[in-house]
Amino acid sequence: MLEHGGRLRAASLRYGIALANWLDLSTGIAPYGWPLPAIPASAWARLPEQQDGLENAARDYYGVSNLLPVAGSQAAIQALPRLVRNVTVGIVSPAYAEHAAAWQREGHKLLEISEGAIERALERLDVLLLVNPNNPTGRRIEPQRLLDWHARLAERGGWLVVDEAFVDCTPEHSLAAFSERPGLIVLRSFGKFFAMAGIRLGFVLAQPALLEQLAELLGPWAISGPSRVVASALLQDHAGQRVQRERLLVDGERLAALLGAQGLTATGGCALFQFCCTPRAAELHEFLATKGILTRLFSSPSSLRFGLPADEAGWQRLQQALALFAKECP
Known part of the structure; x- marks a missing residue:
């Protein structure tokens, strides 16, 4: 199993700090949501049905x-490599590590490439896969460049797979509107923007034929009845989405400013997280963890990803801990 953010119980055991006393900034999941709808008893008692309004x-x-609704975009990440055989896959790196692991697991040839190498590598690829905005760097590639790459791949039956897990705050950068084009597959996460990672819900946007293949592979009742009720309501709550989007965008800028004021200028990021490359990443990660603040550590490159604090107390706690690090570990 690959390591991910949010492993709070493991951190609690390692550092001897109770779960309730942690400030978890390790995940890039929105730290606040909005009131949830009531769940009728029938959602618990009956098998889920597609005609309940979720898809609409x-x-x-x-x-x-x-x-196609799936049990988190992770389900699609693991299943997509099983729909093809013996292909060459280029993954723009660094990226969410589960992508590479899934394609390798199914025996495909994997090339980890930089963004700058895509043009040179494209003719050798059957599949180009990238995360946009990137996780963990926050780097964003403009839609027209992506569509140009897709067109070149599609000419010979190739795929462009775009993981848009963090695009909800900037929907103008999404390729969702183009997802019916042959060979274009867009993955969307529900839990990050809506602050409901535990609901395990995502969506695959693509041509009907590919979605049918994927649905057959994943089997029936992939999404629980209660999850379908909650997600249907939140997806229709346009006022709540607007408030959430505005708040996350403001807080993303605030986080970048806070880090910069403490000598940690963000080298990338988006509304849900900021990414800082620093040779002292491991040292700072350890220092913050001893203070009950969990960040996401990366070794290549040496860097930290910071998610958003949930409240003012969390913002002050992060600022004070970073100031203390600068004082005690100059």
């Missing part, structure tokens, strides 16, 4: 005609 609500939210 999601189509409206993403602005598409065809999509």
Whole structure:
């Protein structure tokens, strides 16, 4: 199993700090949401049914005609490599590590490439996969460049797979509107923007034929009845989405400013996290953890990813801990 952010119980055991006393900035998940709808008893008692409105609500939210709900975009990440055989896959790196692991697991040839190497590598690829905005760097590639790459791949039956887990605050950068084009597959996460990672819900946007293959592979009842009720309501709550988007954008800028004021100028990021490259990443990660603040550490490059604090107390706690690090570990 690959390591991920959010392993709070493991951190609690390692550092001897109770779960309730942690400030978890390790995940890039929105730290606040909004009131949830009541769940009827029938959602618990009956098998889920597709005619309950979830698909329609999601189509409206993403602005598409065809999509497939999945048990978190992770389910699609693991299943997509099983729909093809013996292909060459280029993954723009660094990236969310589960992508590379899934394609390698199915025996495909994997090339980890930089953004600058895509043009040179494209003719050798059957599949180009990238995260946009990137996780963990926050780097964003403009839609037209992505569509140009897709067109070149699609000419010979290739795929462009774009993981848009962090794009909800900037939907103008999404390729959702183009997802019916042959060979274009867009993955969307529900839990990050809506602050509901535990619901385990994501969506695949693509041509109907590919979605049918994926649905057959994943099997029936992939999404629980209660999850479908909650997600349907939130996907239709346009006022709540607007408030959430505005707050996250403001807080993303605040986090970048806070880090910069403490000598940690962000080298990338988006509304949900900031990314800082520093040779002292491991040292700072350890120092913050001893103070009950969990960040996401990366070794290549040496860097930290900071998620958003949930409240003012969290903002002050992070600022004070960073100031203390600068004082005690100059």
